[in-house]
Amino acid sequence: xxxxxxxxxxxxxxxxxIHMQYLIxxxxxxxxxxxxxxxxxxxxxxxxxxxxxxKLQKQGSWVFAGGLGYPNNATTVDNRGESTVITDGxxxxxxxxxxxxxxxxxxxxxxxxxxxxxxSKACNRKIEVRPFLEV
Amino acid sequence: xxDAIIRTHRDExxxxxxxxxxxxxxxxxxxxxxxxxxxxxxxxWPTDGVPxxxxxxxxxxxxxxxxxxxxxxxxxxxxxxxxxxxxxVDTPAPLGAIDDDRLRLLFTCCHPALSMEARIALTxxxxxxxxxxxIARAFLVPEPTMGQxxxxxxxxxxxxxxxxxxxxxxxxxxxxxxxxGVLFLVFNEGYLASGxxxxxxxxxxxxxxxxxxxxxxxxxxxxxxxAGMLALMLLIDARRxxxxxxxxxxxxxxxxxxxxxxxxLIAEGHALVRARLRSGEAPGRYQVLAAINxxxxxxxxxxxxxxxxxxxxxxxxxxxxPSPVVALNxxxxxxxxxxxxxxxxxxxxxASLDGYHPxxxxxxxxxxxxxxxxxxxxxxxxxxxxxxxxxxxAYLRRRRDELG
Numbered sequence: 404x405x406x407x408x409x410x411x412x413x414x415x416x417x418x419x420x421i422h423m424q425y426l427i428x429x430x431x432x433x434x435x436x437x438x439x440x441x442x443x444x445x446x447x448x449x450x451x452x453x454x455x456x457x458k459l460q461k462q463g464s465w466v467f468a469g470g471l472g473y474p475n476n477a478t479t480v481d482n483r484g485e486s487t488v489i490t491d492g493x494x495x496x497x498x499x500x501x502x503x504x505x506x507x508x509x510x511x512x513x514x515x516x517x518x519x520x521x522x523s524k525a526c527n528r529k530i531e532v533r534p535f536l537e538v
Numbered sequence: 539x540x541d542a543i544i545r546t547h548r549d550e551x552x553x554x555x556x557x558x559x560x561x562x563x564x565x566x567x568x569x570x571x572x573x574x575x576x577x578x579x580x581x582x583w584p585t586d587g588v589p590x591x592x593x594x595x596x597x598x599x600x601x602x603x604x605x606x607x608x609x610x611x612x613x614x615x616x617x618x619x620x621x622x623x624x625x626x627v628d629t630p631a632p633l634g635a636i637d638d639d640r641l642r643l644l645f646t647c648c649h650p651a652l653s654m655e656a657r658i659a660l661t662x663x664x665x666x667x668x669x670x671x672x673i674a675r676a677f678l679v680p681e682p683t684m685g686q687x688x689x690x691x692x693x694x695x696x697x698x699x700x701x702x703x704x705x706x707x708x709x710x711x712x713x714x715x716x717x718x719g720v721l722f723l724v725f726n727e728g729y730l731a732s733g734x735x736x737x738x739x740x741x742x743x744x745x746x747x748x749x750x751x752x753x754x755x756x757x758x759x760x761x762x763x764x765a766g767m768l769a770l771m772l773l774i775d776a777r778r779x780x781x782x783x784x785x786x787x788x789x790x791x792x793x794x795x796x797x798x799x800x801x802x803l804i805a806e807g808h809a810l811v812r813a814r815l816r817s818g819e820a821p822g823r824y825q826v827l828a829a830i831n832x833x834x835x836x837x838x839x840x841x842x843x844x845x846x847x848x849x850x851x852x853x854x855x856x857x858x859x860p861s862p863v864v865a866l867n868x869x870x871x872x873x874x875x876x877x878x879x880x881x882x883x884x885x886x887x888x889a890s891l892d893g894y895h896p897x898x899x900x901x902x903x904x905x906x907x908x909x910x911x912x913x914x915x916x917x918x919x920x921x922x923x924x925x926x927x928x929x930x931x932a933y934l935r936r937r938r939d940e941l942g
Contacts, residue, residue, distance in 0.1 A: 423699050511701035512651055513709070534698040 422508040424466060424535040425515040429528045431502035441473035443502070444526065451525035459507060464518060470503040502528065506535075543579055546592040551576075551667030552753065553593075554600055556639035559702055565646070566692050567604050569664060575600035640665070641757045642702050644750075648717040649700045656691035657720045663688055665753070666746050676743055677727065711763075717754065718767045718824060721747050725771050729778070730927050738782055738929030744775050762814055766825030769810035773831035776803035781929075787936060788929040792840040804835045826855045845874040862888045863896075870900055878907035895924035899934060911941050 434443040444452070459465040474493040481488045493500070505522060509515040515532050523530040551572065558568035575596050589595035647660040658677075662668045668676070674684035694700065705713040728743025751768045758764050780794035789795075811832040814825050821829070830851045837843045852868035866888055873881030882904045891897035902917035918938035925931045 511699045511703075512649075513701050513705065516651065532698075537697075 422510055423515070423537065425507050425509060425512075425519075426531075426533045426535065427505040427507060427515075427519050427522055428501045428531040428533070429470075429503040429505075429522075429526055430499050430531060432499045432529060434528065435473065435502065441476075441502075442470075444470075448525070448527050451527075455522055455525040458521075459505070459518070464507045464509060466506040466508055468503070468505040471501060474500045542588040542592055543576065543583060546579070546596055547576055547667055550593045550596055552640050552643065552665045554597055555664050555667075556643040557597070558600060558604055559643060559646075560639050561601070562604050562608070563702070565664065565695055565702075567607060569692075570607065571600045571604035574603040578603075638704070638757075640753065642704060644717050644754065644757075645705060645713055646695065646700055646702050648713075648720045649695075650713075650716055651698065651700060652691050652694065654720070654723070656687055656694075657716075658723055659684060659687050660691050661717075661720050661750070662724065662746065666750055668746065676740060678732075714758065714761060714763065715822075718751075718763060721751050721754070722767065722771075722824075724750075725774075729774060730930070732926035738786070738788065738927050739778060741778065744771070744778070747771060748775065762817065762819055763822040763824045765810050765814055766822060766828045769807040769814075769828035770824055770831060772803045772807035772810070773828060773835050776800040776807065776835060786929055786932055788927070788933040790933070791834065794840075796839065799835065808832055808836065821854075823855060823858045826851055826858065830855075843874070845871055849875055862891050863894070866891060866894075866897055866900060873904055873907075878904045882908060893924065895921045895926075895930075898924065899930075902934075902937070906937070906941065915941050 431443065435441050437443070456465070456468060459468075477493040479490040479492065479494045481490075503526070507515065507518055509518065512532070512534070515534075519530050519532045554572045554575070555565075555568045558571055559565050562568060562571075578599055579592075579596060583589075644661065644665055647664050648657045652660070659673055662673050662676075663670065670685050670688065671681055673688075674681040677684070679687075704710075725744050725747035728740040728745075728747060731738055731740045731743075748768070748771050751764070751771055755761075755764050755768050776799050777791070777794060779800065780796065780798035781789055783789050807828065811825075811828050814821060814828070830848055833844055833848050833851070848871045849868070852864070852871050855864050856868055866885065869881045869884035869888070872884060882901070885897070885901055885904060888897060898917045898921035902914050902921055905911075905914035905917055915938055918934055918941075922931055922934045922938065925934060
């Protein structure tokens with residue numbers, strides 16, 4: 404059997420119909436320290452984030468988003484051994500930390516990066532884009 | 539016989555990897571199938587004879603190799619790959635579409651989400667068709683390291699889904715500029731090779747960079763910066779025969795034997811620069827750099843150089859690219875026009891370039907002209923310490939030792 408043009412169809416099918424999910428992490432590199440609070444965003448930043456979120460929802464890119472509390476308030480749990488070890492604090496100590504995130508859907512990295520570029524402007528923070536594993 | 543294979547490889551490799559990538563959606567499959575197809579040609583052509591249309595033969599063979607691999611791996615539940623297996627294998631794609639594919643391939647390999655090292659390696663492998671050992675040797679990296687670099691990059695392209703398509707119109711200028719940046723790094727590594735015990739020039743790399751830039755120019759004939767980059771490379775490469783003395787020492791522009799320059803490359807470079815000037819469009823940085831090199835290469839001797847025109851071009855370049863490296867080169871041109879003291883005052887304001895050997899080499903030469911010998915000697919010492927090119931180090935050592 405010969406299906407001419409099948410490759411075009413298959414490529415389009417894969418690239419456009421099956422979207423990827425990306426984690427967009429908002430990175431705090433000193434804002435919380437300067438603000439003296441884990442709620443470090445300004446009113447303008449908040450308003451810009453609302454506009455950006457609405458856009459994500461309207462165009463169908465939105466999956467989930469949220470702000471995170473200070474890593475000092477994290478608790479690490481390790482139950483691989485015989486007894487559960489519960490430790491105060493995050494699993495990795497670093498000056499920079501994840502202060503919030505978006506999970507978005509996009510057909511490819513270029514679209515995800517374009518959204519991240521807007522997101523970084525809106526929240527006025529550095530941002531990391533990371534793909535979820537494809538299932 | 540091997541000529542036919544080499545020629546087909548040079549002409550068809552990028553086209554083939556590009557169309558296989560488009561068809562199978564996977565750079566890894568494309569690369570492997572292309573390499574296997576050429577290995578088959580090396581095996582078969584000497585006994586079976588060169589096929590009447592070598593390009594078509596290679597393409598068909600590569601397509602079959604790719605499908606074989608997919609069949610082997612098709613244990614996974616992947617409807618997309620199953621769909622490919624029922625297609626017409628041997629129908630060639632229309633020509634225009636294939637040209638676009640090579641451009642897509644270049645944009646994917648030079649994607650800003652990849653590290654610069656990965657972009658260079660991927661571009662030379664996927665578009666240039668260089669083998670892994672060749673690339674590893676060119677960049678003085680152990681083969682397994684280079685292999686890992688390429689594998690990791692291909693992994694990120696798949697996992698993060700770096701797309702295989704033309705950038706949007708908004709992104710296009712920045713992405714073209716990114717591709718040009720990669721090609722220029724390849725060129726520079728050939729023109730001023732790093733490494734303390736290697737050949738100072740690696741003409742294989744400059745030739746490859748020029749070949750890829752010609753390819754890009756064929757694909758984007760209206761892009762002024764692409765034309766500017768090609769002109770820039772040609773005008774620099776034209777001076778290669780005069781650039782290293784028999785003693786192995788670098789010969790600076792002013793002392794080069796201009797009769798050794800390649801007149802054909804200069805003529806081609808000048809024609810490109812003139813065409814850009816005629817276009818009346820505002821030039822980008824590569825076009826301005828090409829124009830600066832056109833002024834140098836149209837001067838019959840170093841003394842006749844039109845330095846005021848060069849300074850004017852650097853003024854224009856500083857506005858496009860206010861980096862300290864550009865400011866340093868502008869200061870050198872001003873030194874020729876207004877004297878060493880004026881240039882030194884400018885150079886002393888660029889101390890952020892402390893780790894950049896041309897900064898110290900420039901200071902050394904200017905201090906020498908200003909008869910400040912002991913400061914000049916210190917600057918030479920610092921430049922020699924930082925310079926990585928054998929011919930350049932030899933030149934700097936001699937200049938320092940002349941000071942006594």
